[in-house]
Amino acid sequence: MTAQALALPRAPRVDVRSVAFWVMIAASAYGLWTLKQNSVPTMLAFPPSAALNVAVLLSCLAVGVWLARRVMRPVQAPPWNGTWLALMWGGLAACGIAILMNTRLLSVWSQSLGLEAASDWSAALTAPLNEEVAKLAGVVLLAAVSTRLVRSAADGLAYGALVGFGFQITENFTYGLNGIVMAGGVEPFTATFQTLWIRIVLTGIGSHWAMSAVAGAGIGYLVSASGRSAARRVWVAIGCLLLAMGMHFLFDSPFLGGLAGTLAKPLINFVVVMAVYFVVRRAFRARWTAVSAEEAAAGTLTEDEERSLSRRRSRRLHLRAFPAGPEREAQARVQRLQLALVEERVPALAPAEAVQPWRDAVAEARAAR
């Protein structure tokens, strides 16, 4: 039996027939149209700035997606189809929805508060509500696109970060163009560069990706089949959303003004998201270790495989112990199946017998080496 003949026993991770998938597509199409209406005239009026903006956007996309996939989820990166859906929702749908909602709520504040209070506080009272809800909707929809995309707080955190990152990139793009207007159309290229510099280098570390990662972790916890009570899961999700809104409020508020404040606020958000990340990561790894030990006891994993499976580097080192060529490729396939098997068992309520096809596939792949 060749390696190609072994089919991975898993259901598609993205169900294109699902309602959630088409809600995401429709909202993203609306977002794309809104962004086109808002940005294309400025891009046509200022082509060099638009080119700079696009170049920076693509560079940030490449670096940010690599970082988010490499770092934000323990053990292995989320699948690419989920990654692109998350970025699409954040960059198109959430941005388009937020533009519409923000226009309305900003108008409410400017009419109900005094002009001075509205000028100072309207952003801080608008964005945390509208933008966090719009971004978080993407994580909920991802959980409904497939039952396999968001199965733990770690998944929610990674997808939340990706949704927020998509939002951040598009927002940077629009701000890069708005910077020209703010500078009166004088030195437009420099105005765009300055805006991007501030938003990426100075404040990017604690912006949308961090806020959405925190809120997303709550959704991951809420929808996980973890065996926790529904009330606890709901309260954790609400708590995470409120924390994300609080981070956003701090970011947009007039508190901590000046350069020091501009630097301090994203750093505070970064510390918060890192704290959440380590809590989530620890819980995920604890569950992973328990499941791996059970599978090792069942004979699906050898001791070496159990030790090496949970970390990218140790997996690579494990494979290097095999001669390059077909033998290493065959072992790599065994490793991928083992990863899929343990991932399937991460939800605590998953019945152990449900993953028997994965165990069979591992045994089959091992025999085929």
Added chain:
Amino acid sequence: MDDFKGNAVHGARRVWVPLVVAGVLLALTAVEGLLAKALPASEPVPAGTVIEFGSTGQVSAQVGEGWTLDRTASDLHSGLLLTRGDVSVRLTSVEFSAGKPDNAQEMWDGMERLLGVARHSGTEVWLGEPTEFDTKWITGGLYGSLQVDTAIGTAFVLPADDDAEAVEAQVLGPFDADQADWTAATEIIDSVAFDEDDDTGETA
């Protein structure tokens, strides 16, 4: 294996959860829209009011009788939109953070470039050649004819002494607008000042 419940959104929930998500977003949008419509968009400004605006409130303009402030289009950090009859005055505070222009002509050129955005949006915009002028508070300003679709009027660039910032103004109205409204608009432009304390009226 398709029945495996990897998360809590399975079975019928995979249908109604996305519908609820879409419903919540639509409801939030609708409620915010209704609230915005329910509140008055503009407020009358008492005659003699001095409004300070700009990023640090470093610019001021005095408003005469009969003007209303469009609150939805005004932000003390960036600019104001005032209307009287059919005439509107838009005052925009600009800080040249990207590069200090050498003179008012460069500011005018920047403003003309920005009007290009409106052109690319399908709006018919025409800006005439600038002419120099001074006000009581500002020297070296520029003004010129402006037409935006069917509205006609005047565009102004009012530079600060150090050319690091300016107020750009657009006065627009229909061809047959009341002459008194045009005159009142010109008085607002004349009152624009940088970092000047004015004790002739209340401060908004």
